[in-house]
Amino acid sequence: MITVCLLGAGNIATHIYKAIKVADSLEVVQWYNRTLSSLAPYKNEVATTDKIKDLVEADLYILAVSDDAISEVSKSLPFNNRLVAHTSGSVSIHDLNQKNQRAVFYPLQSFSKNLDVDFSKVPICIEVLEKANIKIFKAIGTALGCKTYKINTEQRQTLHLSAVFVNNFTNQLYRIAHEISDAKSINFDILKPLIQETARKVEVLSPYMAQTGPAKRNDKKTIKRHLKQLENEEHKAIYEMLTASIQKTHGVTNKR
Amino acid sequence: MITVCLLGAGNIATHIYKAIKVADSLEVVQWYNRTLSSLAPYKNEVATTDKIKDLVEADLYILAVSDDAISEVSKSLPFNNRLVAHTSGSVSIHDLNQKNQRAVFYPLQSFSKNLDVDFSKVPICIEVLEKANIKIFKAIGTALGCKTYKINTEQRQTLHLSAVFVNNFTNQLYRIAHEISDAKSINFDILKPLIQETARKVEVLSPYMAQTGPAKRNDKKTIKRHLKQLENEEHKAIYEMLTASIQKTHGVTNKR
Structure with a gap:
């Protein structure tokens, strides 16, 4: 089982949550958002929090927050040397605070609030700084039924x-x-x-x-x-x- | 049974032929093209001709020829007062020679030579000069499983x-x-x-x-x-x- 902490409550976060929920070997162990009310519809099925210092341990922290918030949220994470990925197509991987292992998990699709997406058809573009981390993303891709592509920042x-x-x-x-x-x-x-x-x-x-x-x-x-x-x-x-x-x-x- | 004479051997003509072939109450009774060789793949399943004076009687003549040829081909038809439709999105209905009853049968789709099209999903835009002729086009639409839309020239x-x-x-x-x-x-x-x-x-x-x-x-x-x-x-x-x-x-x- 690969455990994931999800941060953010926008379209991408919600679609990732729904995809992981139905995947066999993946689990969202906690869902963080700065306002808890946005997570209310899910509070009976997943642990939710609005306190960043309460984040539990997980194999991967997915920061599905707005581009402008990535740097700040990554800085406020209360731990070091864990795997942290943002989901943005344009923000640099170096905007993530260097106290953790940095990565990008970029699902290349247009997500709308009320339109369901067949996540297995979403290509996941992966960028890592430490090569060894590619493995867990490949495993997540397989669990979600998605194709994953290792790409660099320019790509x-x-x-x-x-x-x-x-x-x-x-x-x-x-x-x-x-x-x-x-x-x-x-x-x-x-x-x-x-x-x-x-x-x-x-x-x-x-x-x-x-x-x-x-x-x-x-x-x-x-x-x-x-x-x-x-x-x-x-x-x-x-x-x-x-x-x-x-x-x-x-x-x-x-x-x- | 509604009988159709098809004129032309391009993409639209071929897709119309294939759609009519599998439709229950429609029949292509003859397929004309100025060069017979283009119709060779179909010569064992439909009467073909390259002589416009040999055109047989039919309920509808579909001129699926290039925009520039519509006027000339319609002029060369060896009969009067029959129902003749071109398939162009842009040519005036008045480019058809007035010796026949004029109409437009415009399938709004992008047809490629080697790509099959689900014709039942092609909207057929119909323009007629004599209102009574709309009926036969509605029937053809039903037989093909297509939606038909009565439109005017400007539309x-x-x-x-x-x-x-x-x-x-x-x-x-x-x-x-x-x-x-x-x-x-x-x-x-x-x-x-x-x-x-x-x-x-x-x-x-x-x-x-x-x-x-x-x-x-x-x-x-x-x-x-x-x-x-x-x-x-x-x-x-x-x-x-x-x-x-x-x-x-x-x-x-x-x-x-």
């Missing part, structure tokens, strides 16, 4: 950046499509199968191979009509920039 | 434009993430669960509600670091533009 920060493109920016494109279609009284549901298929395609094809459409075909007539249709200058600028990006990727020479 | 062209955002542009964001992560020897597979989850989320939340990340939080430190990480000026410009777009959508006042 983690690059993944965090890449995630902004495939998650936040992609979602904003969905939002723009929602605005455009709403303006003409079109049900956004009509676009959902295409959204799913676009995501599904890159499971089997590279994004390069999956590309289609007027930009790649250099279909100037359609591009011109689309730009004319767009009433919002900002949407127009995004259309032009991403069209140019596709054309650059696919070697379309386009002298307009 | 169809808006859907086509929206599709560029959620499909081509989204795919280009995947491509950029692929480039960024490749440059640091990161396996693109690590990002795939996040891509799937981002698409899955808008099945249950609006894109507005689903948004997260540094732009929405106005996390200036992270945004600044991301911009510094980006080595490609074009990627930087896209990052800035989509960050500004998210912040405008979510009312983030950001004086830099």
Whole structure:
């Protein structure tokens, strides 16, 4: 049994807690948060505390707190030389106080409060300072049914950046499509199968191979009509920039 | 039984053929293409022809040909007053020759040559000039297990434009993430669960509600670091533009 102390009560902490709860050889032995009320729904199934000095012994302390709090919380831990990991995609491993063995346990997924996640499909990116510590994270990955990836700081920060493109920016494109279609009284549901298929395609094809459409075909007539249709200058600028990006990727020479 | 003559041998034609083939009350009675060799794989299961004057009678003629060919092919049809539909998201219904009853049968999905599509999940957008013709398209939708939507020309062209955002542009964001992560020897597979989850989320939340990340939080430190990480000026410009777009959508006042 690998024992874990969980710190924090946000989305990531809650999803980690739920995943560990149903895993065979893992146990959350204590859950800390500075305000106890956030942990109230779980108080009958796990030991909870709001006193950092009361933290019990565990194989691993997961600091699933906000980026800005990592340094301070790690400093306030009342013990030395134990294994402590934060869960952030962007904070340096060196922000963790050096009195403990430092690591990063970064689940690369978008967690929402009320949306359950199949944790076994979440890739866990692991960074350690002492090589020997990788073993326990591999074991945790196996217990959770997750793939784990050993990465370095630069890779983690690059993944965090890449995630902004495939998650936040992609979602904003969905939002723009929602605005455009709403303006003409079109049900956004009509676009959902295409959204799913676009995501599904890159499971089997590279994004390069999956590309289609007027930009790649250099279909100037359609591009011109689309730009004319767009009433919002900002949407127009995004259309032009991403069209140019596709054309650059696919070697379309386009002298307009 | 509703009988269909299919014209064209591209991706859309092929996917429509396969969908009709397995549908109970629909039949492709003839498949036309100007070069017969493209239809060779199907010649033992359906009547094929490359002579437009040999077209047989059918309840519906589906012109799944390229946008530029629609007008000419519809003009060359050797009959009058039958129901003829093109499958384009952008071509006017009036590009079809007026000697026949004109319609549009626009399946809003991204079709690739070697990727099977669950046609029952493809929304079919229908445009007709004679209202009575909507009935046969509803019946075809039912037979295919598809949702059908009656739309007008402006709505169809808006859907086509929206599709560029959620499909081509989204795919280009995947491509950029692929480039960024490749440059640091990161396996693109690590990002795939996040891509799937981002698409899955808008099945249950609006894109507005689903948004997260540094732009929405106005996390200036992270945004600044991301911009510094980006080595490609074009990627930087896209990052800035989509960050500004998210912040405008979510009312983030950001004086830099």
